Amino acid sequence: MNDISFATRTSRDVDEHATSVSAWDQQYEQLTPGPFEGRTEELRLGPVQLFHESANRAVLQCGSSRPGTHTLGLVQPAGDAGWFCGHPIEADRLLAVSSDHAFELIAGAGMRITGVSIDTAHLRRTAARLHAGDDGPPSRLGPRAVDMPPPVREGLKALIASALSLARQQPALMQQPTVQHSLAQTLTEAALDCIAPGPRSASVRPGAATRRRILHGAREYMRAHVDEPITVPDLCAATGASRRALQYAFEETLQLSPVTYLRVMRLNRVRSELVAQAHATVGDIAARWGFWHPSRFATEYRRHFGELPSATRARRGQGGCNSLVLAQGSSAISMK
Secondary structure: OOOEEEEEEEEOOHHHHHOOOOOOEEEEEEOOOOOOOEEEEEEEEOOEEEEEEEEOOOEEEEEEOOOOEEEEEEEEOOOOOOEEOOEEOOOOEEEEEEOOOOEEEEEOOOOEEEEEEEEHHHHHHHHHHHOOOOOOOOOOOOOEEEEOOHHHHHHHHHHHHHHHHHHHHOHHHHOOHHHHHHHHHHHHHHHHHHHOOOOOOOOOOOOHHHHHHHHHHHHHHHHHOOOOOOOHHHHHHHHOOOHHHHHHHHHHHHOOOHHHHHHHHHHHHHHHHHHHOOOOOHHHHHHHOOOOOHHHHHHHHHHHHOOOHHHHHHOOOOOOOOOOOOOOOOOOOOOO
8 A cells, every 4th residue: 555644734824724634625714713723633544544633713614525535523522512514513423424515614612523534436345345235335425413323433433543643653563564454444344334334134144054155265265365464345255245244154153253253363373473483573573463552452462362472472482382272252343
């Protein structure tokens, strides 16, 4: 993925602040008096653009988002109220718009806005791979405020925050193609959960023979591509199954979701490399297998294997750390 960039911008002029999110066409008006100060963080990962924006004065924002995209915004109000295209802004709401529609947003002083803007063509391709027979996201998404279930909303919020934090604190990791691809795909799937919740055929469970075929095909694909950034859409394409059918096949056979099984497989690969590779750091090995956040990785690793990665590394060469266990007691990461 060649199109990757990260920038932090601070502005003391409202017109300058209006141009801080790249490729958007916006005009800002400062509504409350006083010296203006705004701040923006922006991360671009190929078809996915993330941003976090804040300002110390109330601002009227008008314009349109990056061309050819769907955008979802999460808002954290401060003291003053705000409005989005006639909808009151509340902390539990998700703002949604496509680039085909102009929008108008009144952001109160101190309001923080976090957003993800994804190429519509990429969204539709991902939806087609995940949801066989589903129409995917609409080609035109009018401005609206959506009440989201807390787990879905908080999951998207945490994912965006984690990606921005990674770009800010560990820029070297962001240069790894595996990290870039996995982040972009995970963010795309999370956005789809918000605007295209699932296929109409979600209640249809595959039969025993179909479950066996899906499971066998998925595991064979995983083994053949274990050193690549495998995603659920990859598994859907490899097996010809929808995401829901893939999930049923794994959960009813292994009592693990495909996402959890992938995570377990990668944890085992990390453990193997901790033993085999003396010079690579724990962080580099973990990132190579899709674990970007050091403390969360350490927690998951300890939960699964009963020890920290450092303990596994410390026993290297002592002959006591060569067996790998696929434990069904691993904590599940649910698929929406």
